[in-house]
Amino acid sequence: MQDLLIKIFYDVDNYCIPLEEYCKNYFLSSDKGRNTFTSSKTLCLSEIMTITIYFHLSGYRTFKTYYKEHVSTILKPYFSKLVSYNRFVELMQEALIPLLLYMMKFRTGKCKGFSFIDSTTLDVCNNRRIYSHKVFKGIAKRGKSSTGWFYGFKLHSVVNDKGEILSFYLTHGNVDDMEDKILLKKPSLKLNKYVVTA
Structure with missing residues (x-):
């Protein structure tokens, strides 16, 4: 299952790198020391998106249980700057638009019958x-x-x-x-x- 986590992160990170570069060049920011979506002292955008996507494959019914019992323990070695559950919920809001764009652009199926x-x-x-x-x-x-x-x-x-x-x-x-x-x-x-x- 951890191999799947790495594959998801690799795919999402390849999407996030050009997106963040584009946003940095074309979006206005009041704080030059801050990344487009998240602070450099915390999880990056691709990590937030990976944890969010992985939840839907984890089998947990609620995100809170998934984060506290799975991410904070089993997945902790994969995310060195892991934050508390409450802070992660705040960061998820910043990742909503990139996540929707990622899904619409790269993760929709094809019409077959x-x-x-x-x-x-x-x-x-x-x-x-x-x-x-x-x-x-x-x-x-x-x-x-x-x-x-x-x-x-x-x-x-x-x-x-x-x-x-x-x-x-x-x-x-x-x-x-x-x-x-x-x-x-x-x-x-x-x-x-x-x-x-x-």
């Missing part, structure tokens, strides 16, 4: 806390799914017959599921046959 389109809800809080919820106020919306009302977002995705993600799209919670078809308009996504799942 049938493809499946579906959406899932991303609840940001319990329905009873909607009016007191402040984190996504004005961004998240109230919507209805097959399981009832919720407050948050919808993740629309297209997968091939092997379960590989071909494309994905994030919308407000009140967007109709039939808007899944917006994914079909992407020039990079050419589907011969597709099934809209309920």
